[in-house]
Amino acid sequence: MNDFAVLNTGRKMPLVGLGTWKSEPGKVKQAVVWALQAGYRHIDCAAIYGNESEIGEAFQGMLGPDKALKREDVFVTSKLWNTKHHPEDVEPALLNSLKELKLEYLDLYLIHWPYAFQRGDTAFPRQEDGTLLYDDIDYKVTWAAMEKLVEKGLVRAIGLSNFNSRQINDVLSMANIKPTVLQVEGHPYLAQVELLAHCRERGLVMTAYSPLGSPDRAWKRPDEPVVLEEPVIAALAKKYNKSLAQIIIRWQTQRGVVTIPKSVTESRIKENIQVFDFTLEPDEMDSVTALNKGWRYIVPTITVDGKPVLRDAGHPHYPFNDPY
Numbered sequence: 630m631n632d633f634a635v636l637n638t639g640r641k642m643p644l645v646g647l648g649t650w651k652s653e654p655g656k657v658k659q660a661v662v663w664a665l666q667a668g669y670r671h672i673d674c675a676a677i678y679g680n681e682s683e684i685g686e687a688f689q690g691m692l693g694p695d696k697a698l699k700r701e702d703v704f705v706t707s708k709l710w711n712t713k714h715h716p717e718d719v720e721p722a723l724l725n726s727l728k729e730l731k732l733e734y735l736d737l738y739l740i741h742w743p744y745a746f747q748r749g750d751t752a753f754p755r756q757e758d759g760t761l762l763y764d765d766i767d768y769k770v771t772w773a774a775m776e777k778l779v780e781k782g783l784v785r786a787i788g789l790s791n792f793n794s795r796q797i798n799d800v801l802s803m804a805n806i807k808p809t810v811l812q813v814e815g816h817p818y819l820a821q822v823e824l825l826a827h828c829r830e831r832g833l834v835m836t837a838y839s840p841l842g843s844p845d846r847a848w849k850r851p852d853e854p855v856v857l858e859e860p861v862i863a864a865l866a867k868k869y870n871k872s873l874a875q876i877i878i879r880w881q882t883q884r885g886v887v888t889i890p891k892s893v894t895e896s897r898i899k900e901n902i903q904v905f906d907f908t909l910e911p912d913e914m915d916s917v918t919a920l921n922k923g924w925r926y927i928v929p930t931i932t933v934d935g936k937p938v939l940r941d942a943g944h945p946h947y948p949f950n951d952p953y
Contacts, residue, residue, distance in 0.1 A: 638786050662687050706738070734782060769799060857873050
């Protein structure tokens with residue numbers, strides 16, 4: 630039973646990684662240490678998470694010629710933020726992430742979102758009314774700059790995050806170096822069946838973020854469905870003597886989807902990777918996939934005149950107006 634996906638470069642990417650979004654400074658270093666000790670060989674990072682320097686401290690303590698793990702044993706991903714889409718900003722942004730992470734190269738670097746914000750060092754540049762200041766630079770121009778990072782040996786592979794099927798095709802139409810990975814929200818309520826098929830046909834591996842429905846997200850509403858309370862999953866958890874989270878992660882990995890559950894709790898970190906000692910039956914896999922509601926938890930939202938509004942839906946490169 631494989632515990633890795635194979636990228637179109639031939640490199641292996643572990644199917645379970647530690648997510649670090651919303652992992653608080655002061656906790657994320659220990660979480661990464663626990664994860665590496667528990668057998669994780671894949672850590673998912675991003676500049677915008679604001680915690681890369683602390684993750685770097687964990688790497689410094691754990692990776693190296695005289696340490697428990699070699700650098701090449703661990704697959705590290707980071708992401709280019711929306712204010713850094715102009716070609717001349719791409720390499721400096723990457724170099725900054727490398728400096729924070731205390732690494733010489735990344736295994737994977739993703740364009741975090743297809744749309745850009747106004748250039749500069751303010752992560753969320755805003756107008757006075759609170760709406761964001763956008764930039765309309767084409768992500769294909771950004772992609773060409775990403776390719777140069779591979780040519781320089783600064784990153785082993787490049788990919789996309791939060792792009793839709795049309796945007797993936799758009800990048801593929803001009804890419805000299807093809808994207809290896811698409812990272813998107815994915816869980817039983819957002820099974821991404823069509824998008825997964827689209828990626829497979831084009832040689833991209835899918836990574837699912839918020840695989841457990843991101844129960845700690847900021848814009849949660851009280852009436853939302855909770856994927857971790859789903860009876861179908863609870864029944865499977867009972868049958869296999871696993872947690873609901875383990876059933877969900879196993880469902881993704883059996884579909885060949887890389888999964889990056891986030892935790893800063895040692896017991897959960899250990900539990901989330903203990904998913905390769907059982908296999909769901911085909912009909913059980915189908916029963917989990919059938920929970921799909923097209924329900925997207927992670928949609929950036931702001932309050933305007935007291936009402937929640939989709940923050941970026943008006944941007945020409947906003948990905949979620951398409952069916953998938």
